[in-house]
Amino acid sequence: MRLVLAAPALAAPVLAFLPPTALAQAPAPAPNPQLAAAQASFEALPEAERKAIQTDLIWAGLFNAAVSGSYGPLTFRAINALKAGRGEPNGVLSPAERAALAQAARGAREAAGFRLIDDARTGMRIGIPEKVLPKREATPTGGSRWQSADGKITLDATASPPGETLDSVFEKATLVNPNNPGRKITYKLLRPDFFVVTGETATGKFYRRLASGPQGLRGFSIGYDKVLSASVDKLVIAIAGSFEPFPTGPAPASPASAIASVAGSSSPIVRPVAAPTERYGVGLVISDKVVATAASAIDGCRSLRVGGRPARLRAKDDASGLALLDLDGGPGLTALGSRSEALGERENLVLVAFGDDAGKRAALALPGQAVRIGANAAVFAPLQPGQAGSPVFDRQGRLAGLVTANPSDKILIAGVAPQRAYAVADAAALQAAIAKAGLSLAAAVAGGELSTGRIVERVGKSVLPVICGL
Structure with missing residues (x-):
């Protein structure tokens, strides 16, 4: 099992030098009838259109958050800022307002010349605002450089073969430089397969990300003058979110081409995309x-x-949102013990899931915190599509529930999945659901707190990837 230790600090903004609003949206702290009505209207739209609206709000300079397709206070406020007193501040776009937003965003993207490219020198995929950074050249180290005409914005893409370690480069990147006393690190994050470092100098800002893989190290850095923050910060969000160090398929369509307008109509249409053949x-x-x-x-x-074994549906339980599957062939498997206590508010948890690793499904551990969505149990965690059904464990390694929500949108802020709230069938709901099928889980014995690695070691063989053929 490949273990990725994601620290709870992931809830903090990875782009630490950006405004605090550059975070994934959190649920509203208190019920808001107007927001709830706007959310219902928004969620009735196709997912691609929901994401397109948020992307367009970013390019319009109104929304500094992750594009998720989910509606929350940040989207509500951004839409009302767009309306700017020209109608009821209800958080809903009329067809005319949507068309105006699309036009403004399209103009901003075209003005920046933002385009997703596969860089032949480094092998990475990254979005480049080509009109903002028109100067392109090879670097002496074999990488690529894009720069503004006046030299005040520079983006460097680098790659190196296996040899130098991520840890050693991270140490160099975060060292105090006595020859540059004005330089300070504002955020740093080191994980087994990548690092992020952001900081400031007396006159500028910088962001660096480096990832490791079988082909070596690949990454990029952006530096720019502080006086350009108002216009460049949103470009940094777009560039960091587009970065793929080791792409495994063709580049997706750019945001500008994801939506088009019907001739003679102000309503947007979504271009068809190839249907997936599998879901995870x-x-x-x-x-x-x-x-x-x-x-x-x-x-x-x-x-x-x-x-890896054929399976068939045994039962579904609407009350809990769970399904039971019978496995065909192979040896018998070992079930885990479940705790009996309900999840405590803000209790620290560990989730075991599967994610994409160079085109393969690999196991990973994720941090979580117990929260509530209304009267229902939930977990605050950095989940992505394909991780519905992830089991939730307490810090003693006891089973505490399963995630029943299905993340439908891939969100990465500078390559890191933000934490959001997802519905969970807790231990009691799980026991009730399987009891209907004549099954039960043994009670887990309470013990001392365990490390994440020890928890994964204990439970790893009982957590399996599910592949759904469509």
Whole structure:
């Protein structure tokens, strides 16, 4: 099992030098009927259109947050800022306002010349505002450089073969330089497969990200004059969010081409995209041949495989949002013990999921915190599509529930998944659901707090990838 330790500090902004609003949206602190009505209207739109609206709000300079397709206070305020007294501040765009926003955003993207490219020198994929950075050249180290005409903005892309370690480069990047006393680090994050460092000098800002893989180290850095922050900060968000150090497929369409207007109409249409052939999820062993997962992870599946073995639906439980799958063939599996206590408010948790690693599904550990969505249990965690059904463990390594929500949108801020709230079937709901199928989980014995690595070591063999054939 590949273990990725994601520190709880991920809830802090990775782009620490950007405004505090450059974070994923959090649920509203208190019910707001007007916001709830606007949210319902927004969520009735196709997902691609929801994301396009938020992307356009970013380019219009009104929304400094992750493009998620989910509606929250930041989107509500951004839309009302766009309306600017020219109508009821209800957080809803009329067709005419949507068309005006699309036109303004398209103009901003075209003005920047933002385009996703595959850089032949470094092998990475990254978005470049080509009109802002028109000067392009090779660097002496074999990388690529884009620069503004006046030299006040510079983006460097670098790559190196296997040899130098991520840790050693991170140490150099964060060392205090006595020859540059005005330089200070404002944020730093080191993980097993990448690091992020941001900072300031007396007159400028900088952002650096470096990732490691079988092909070596690949990364980029952006430096710019502080006086340009108002216009460049949003470009940094777009560039960092587009970065793929080791791309495995063709480049997706640029945001500018994702939406077009119908001739003679102010309503946008979504261009068709190729339908996926697979969807992913996570399963938890609850008996020698039965696995529990989120019902949302297997809806509409023509075929199912769990841990490489054929599987079939045994039962769905609407009350909990869970599904039980029978596995065919292979040896018997080992179920885990479950705790009996309810999740405590803000209790620290560990989730075990699967994510994409160079085109393969690899296991990883994620940090979480117990929260509530209304009267229902939830977890605040950095989940991504394909991680519905992820089991949740307390710090003693006892099973505390399963994620039943299905993240439908890939969100990365500077390559890091932000934390958001997801519905969970807690231990009691899980026990009630499997009891209907004549099954039960043993009670887990309480003990001392364990490290994340020790928890994963204990539970790893009982957490399996789910592949849904569409």
